[in-house]
Amino acid sequence: MSARSKTGLRRYVIRGESAGRTAISERISCSTSLWRWTGADNGSWHFVTIAGSAGEALSATALMRRLEGTARGFGSLRVTATIGQTAWQTSVFPSRENGWMLPVKAAVRKAEGLDEGDEVELLLEF
Numbered sequence: 842m843s844a845r846s847k848t849g850l851r852r853y854v855i856r857g858e859s860a861g862r863t864a865i866s867e868r869i870s871c872s873t874s875l876w877r878w879t880g881a882d883n884g885s886w887h888f889v890t891i892a893g894s895a896g897e898a899l900s901a902t903a904l905m906r907r908l909e910g911t912a913r914g915f916g917s918l919r920v921t922a923t924i925g926q927t928a929w930q931t932s933v934f935p936s937r938e939n940g941w942m943l944p945v946k947a948a949v950r951k952a953e954g955l956d957e958g959d960e961v962e963l964l965l966e967f
Contacts, residue, residue: 867902869965871895875945877957887945887955889963891933896940899933902967923964925953933965 871891879885891899899918906912913919917932920943927949933941943963945955955961 866966867898869895869898871963872960873963875950875955875957875959875961887947887950887957888942889945889961890936890939890942891963891965892940895965899941899965900935903935918967920965920967923966924949924955924961927952 869891871893873889873891875887875889877885877887903912903916903918906918913932916935919930919932921928921930922933922943924945929946929949931944931946933943936942943965945961949955953961
């Protein structure tokens, strides 16, 4: 049902000033597989799982945001995700079993020619 991400890369990028503070953005890249979840009503969603060092980086950022009082619902993090040439804004969600889950919408799968089980190179910026 789910796949593990293979590698993670952390890089901090300074973006300028925001409310008197230096705004910092983090980038994580990993290789992972696309998988499908089917619900009781036969609807389905496609996801990639972000685990390993990339998942740990997301967890650390989520913890920092909780401590700062800026955490979002369900423990999610807003991200800009990029697969191939397609970038979109979405959220990643913590999973009790497997790190973090990123939903991959149909428009992205179509644009990149992706099917269930395909290996993808993922870049997240948050």
